[in-house]
Amino acid sequence: xxxxxxxxxxxxxxxKVLVRCDFNVPMDDAGNITDDRRIQSALPTIEYxxxxxxKVILMSHLGRPKGEAKKEFSLEPVxxxxxxxxxxxxxxxxxDNVTGEDANKAVDDMEKGxxxxxxxxxxxxxxxxxxxxxxxxxAELADVFVNDAFGTAHRAHASNVGxxxxxxxxxxxxxxxxxxxxxKAMSNPERPFMAILGGAKVSDxxxxxxxxxxxxxxxxxGGGMMFTFLKAKGYxxxxxxxxxxxxxxxxxxxxxxxxxxxxxxxxxxxxxAKEFKNDTEYKTVxxxxxxxxxxxxxxxxxTSDAFGDEILKGKTIIWNGPMGVFEMENFAKGxxxxxxxxxxxxxxxxxxxxxxxxxxxxxxxxxxxxxISTGGGASLEFFEGKVLPGIDAIDNK
Ligand code: AMP
Numbered sequence: 001x002x003x004x005x006x007x008x009x010x011x012x013x014x015x016k017v018l019v020r021c022d023f024n025v026p027m028d029d030a031g032n033i034t035d036d037r038r039i040q041s042a043l044p045t046i047e048y049x050x051x052x053x054x055k056v057i058l059m060s061h062l063g064r065p066k067g068e069a070k071k072e073f074s075l076e077p078v079x080x081x082x083x084x085x086x087x088x089x090x091x092x093x094x095x096d097n098v099t100g101e102d103a104n105k106a107v108d109d110m111e112k113g114x115x116x117x118x119x120x121x122x123x124x125x126x127x128x129x130x131x132x133x134x135x136x137x138x139a140e141l142a143d144v145f146v147n148d149a150f151g152t153a154h155r156a157h158a159s160n161v162g163x164x165x166x167x168x169x170x171x172x173x174x175x176x177x178x179x180x181x182x183x184k185a186m187s188n189p190e191r192p193f194m195a196i197l198g199g200a201k202v203s204d205x206x207x208x209x210x211x212x213x214x215x216x217x218x219x220x221x222g223g224g225m226m227f228t229f230l231k232a233k234g235y236x237x238x239x240x241x242x243x244x245x246x247x248x249x250x251x252x253x254x255x256x257x258x259x260x261x262x263x264x265x266x267x268x269x270x271x272x273a274k275e276f277k278n279d280t281e282y283k284t285v286x287x288x289x290x291x292x293x294x295x296x297x298x299x300x301x302x303t304s305d306a307f308g309d310e311i312l313k314g315k316t317i318i319w320n321g322p323m324g325v326f327e328m329e330n331f332a333k334g335x336x337x338x339x340x341x342x343x344x345x346x347x348x349x350x351x352x353x354x355x356x357x358x359x360x361x362x363x364x365x366x367x368x369x370x371x372i373s374t375g376g377g378a379s380l381e382f383f384e385g386k387v388l389p390g391i392d393a394i395d396n397k
Contacts, residue, residue: 002179004394005170007045010144012054014112018142019045019172020160020390022151022374023060023078031072035361036081038151041374043085045148045172046115050088053112057142058082058090059098059121059159060149067125069096079117091116096123099137107141121159128157135162148172151353151375153390154382164393171394174374179391181371182318182382185350190315191217195383196307196338198223199321199355202246207384208320213256218263218314220307222299222323222334229254229266235287238272239295265310269300271324271331278328298324299334308341317345320352320380326359335359343368352379 021042026034033039042058049056065073079092091114095102098119106116118138121127126134135158139145145167147153147160153175156162171179185193195212197205202225212219221229224241231237232250257264266287272294273282284300285291299307304323311317319342323334336359342349343365351357351369354376360366373379381388 002183003396004391005397006176007048007146007170007172009397010146010168010170012049012052015054015144016057016107016110016142017049017054017144017146018057018059018138018163018167019049019146020149020152020163021058021060022149023058023075024062024151025078027077031077033077033081036085038374039078039082039085041174042148042172045146045174046086048173049146050086050113050115055107055110055112056115057107058115058117059138061122061127061152061159062120063122065120065122067122067128069119069123073120073122075117075120082115082117086115088115093118095119098124099134099141103141121157124158126158128155130156130158130162132162134158136166138163139166142167145169146172147390147394148174149390150175150178150373150378152378153375153388154378154386156389156393160390161393164395169394171391175391177371178373178375178379179382181348182350182373182379185316185318185348186215186383186385189215190348192314193316194218194220194310194314194318196220196222196311196317196319197321198225198323198335200224200241202228202243202250205321206246206249207386208380209253211385212383213253213260213262216262218265218310219257220265220310222267222303222307222338223321225321226267226270226299227296230287233266236290236292237296238290238292240272240290241295265307267299267303268306269302270296271298271300271334273297273331276325278330282330297328298331301333304334304337307338311338311341311345314345315347316350317342317347318350318352318383319356320354320383322355322359326355332359336363339363339365352376352383
């Protein structure tokens with residue numbers, strides 16, 4: 001399996017350990033953190049360094065400040081929440097330059113077991129460009145680098161990839177857990193192995209479908225992208241979301257699944273609506289009865305039940321993308337039903353972050369899943385079989 005050094009493979013005692021976390025937490029307009037799970041997920045690594053007498057220097061991005069310092073993207077609220085969760089002081093270096101004199105001084109003054117948090121790395125233009133100078137400035141603060149930000153592991157930025165060039169490096173517990181669980185599913189799954197894919201567009205999921213067709217026993221398809229598949233099978237889809245230029249590809253994927261003996265399940269009924277809004281006329285119809293002037297916004301009850309039966313047969317189930325427009329109450333039932341079926345499963349259940357993770361959370365079932373990835377985009381690229389640059393950059397064992 002993974003051949004990368006982990007935090008347990010490096011010397012921590014007395015060392016300045018620079019840790020890239022994913023503290024990109026949602027906040028309300030008043031700057032209050034509305035969901036701190038990403039901070040909580042970073043605790044095992046931080047606590048391990050404290051326990052082993054290291055000096056913890058944390059860095060992260062927050063939101064999209066586009067290379068400029070913007071107060072609403074300051075990590076100060078994260079420092080406060082982290083201090084509460086750790087039950088110890090977190091020294092926040094409130095300097096828009098992220099590195100420099102204030103950061104140097106804060107680090108020079110650190111005792112073993114203390115925690116410093118730098119300002120939002122995306123306040124610097126060099127972050128997203130993976131600029132060498134910025135990476136070097138960050139690296140000069142520390143003795144070793146630990147990457148624990150799975151949510152950004154699919155991006156090559158200065159604070160996760162660039163910095164690894166200048167310091168000995170390892171992955172933290174969160175990244176380790178993410179790739180242990182998802183890596184096992186992809187390389188050596190207990191079978192039947194199934195994938196549930198939804199979300200808006202086929203075009204965003206082509207690579208993941210192509211990679212998964214090679215591995216899974218069953219593929220369940222819902223969401224906006226189901227209509228491109230239904231059209232490929234000759235159904236009239238009314239005003240539903242369609243990518244006309246992907247209909248042929250959908251045909252090819254259906255053929256490929258057939259040849260490989262992969263069961264590809266498409267919905268048999270859908271919830272159709274007059275307009276793309278919650279308060280509009282809607283009804284459930286069979287897929288050969290989609291009215292010309294209506295659009296499909298969710299899978300129907302029969303489909304939810306059939307998907308549910310299938311899910312219960314699975315030993316390993318991965319899910320990425322909602323079954324319908326789950327942000328609107330009237331079109332959230334299919335997504336909720338899949339979440340409930342997964343919660344009932346006794347197999348390994350993996351939620352690939354993003355919208356599916358929010359949907360599971362909304363119905364209060366997060367605790368019932370084996371693993372909910374902290375990275376939507378990163379887990380998708382992982383399911384695509386791609387090498388994630390933020391992990392690739394870390395020293396081998
Ligand atoms: P993605 O980011 O590709 O996983 O897509 C998630 C989005 O797909 C959500 O915002 C859903 O509202 C949207 N979506 C799901 N089903 C449909 C549908 N039938 N028509 C339009 N949008 C959909």
